[in-house]
Amino acid sequence: MTAHETVDYVDADDRPVTRGPxxxxxxxxxxxxVAAxxxxxxxxxxxxxxRPDWAAVYPAHHDILIGGCPRAGESYAEAAARELHEELGVVAVPRLLxxxxxxxxxxxxxxxxxxxEVPTPSRVDPREIADHFFVPTADLADRPPTPFVPEGRRVLAQLLARGLPLPPP
Structure with missing residues (x-):
């Protein structure tokens, strides 16, 4: 997504208020x-x-969250699927956690x-992804690569603590 695209601005209850860049x-x-x-x-x-070395936010950091901002009027699920296709070149049906x-x-x-669940990405967007690899969940929880995006680390810990299913059924 580029800065000139229109997104929904929402209130503290995630209700759309207006739109803007x-x-x-x-x-x-x-x-x-954000849909991830x-x-x-x-x-x-x-x-x-x-993330690429030139990324505006968290350059050269590792992460597990693939995503971005839904476009104005786009649902979270639609945005998540679109981002997977744009960034990884894969088609998948994301399930909300x-x-x-x-x-x-x-x-x-x-x-x-x-x-x-996604196949091994074969066409990643180099503007978004410098490198990628699959890691066993336990290894990632015990020994994450560094540096790591703080929100990705927090989400991983939260998912594991809640016992949420990874991968989906």
Missing amino acids: RGGAAARGLYYR TVCTDSAGRLLVYR LHQPRPSPLGRCWLAVHVA
Whole structure:
């Protein structure tokens, strides 16, 4: 998604209030939305990727959350599926696991975290992903690569603590 695309700005209850350019919600005291997906393979391993060195937020950090902002009028699920296709070149049906307000480096957001089983990505977007690999969940929880995006680490811990299913049934 580019900065000139229109996104929904929402209130503290995730109700749309108005629309505007990506990155403009905080200046209005509103939230923006983020749709992210934790990807697994058929063996139940988690996809970890490294952000490019030039990324504006968390450059060269590892993460498990593939995603971005839903476009204006787009649902979280639609945005999650679109982002998987744009960033990894895969088609998948993400399943919602978490939906909660979160702070972010760009202001407050509503984060919807999905899970999806995906094949090994064959066409990643180098503007978004510098490297990627699958890791057993226990190994990732015990020895995550560094540096790691704080929100991705927090989501992983939250999913594991809740016993949420990874991968999806």
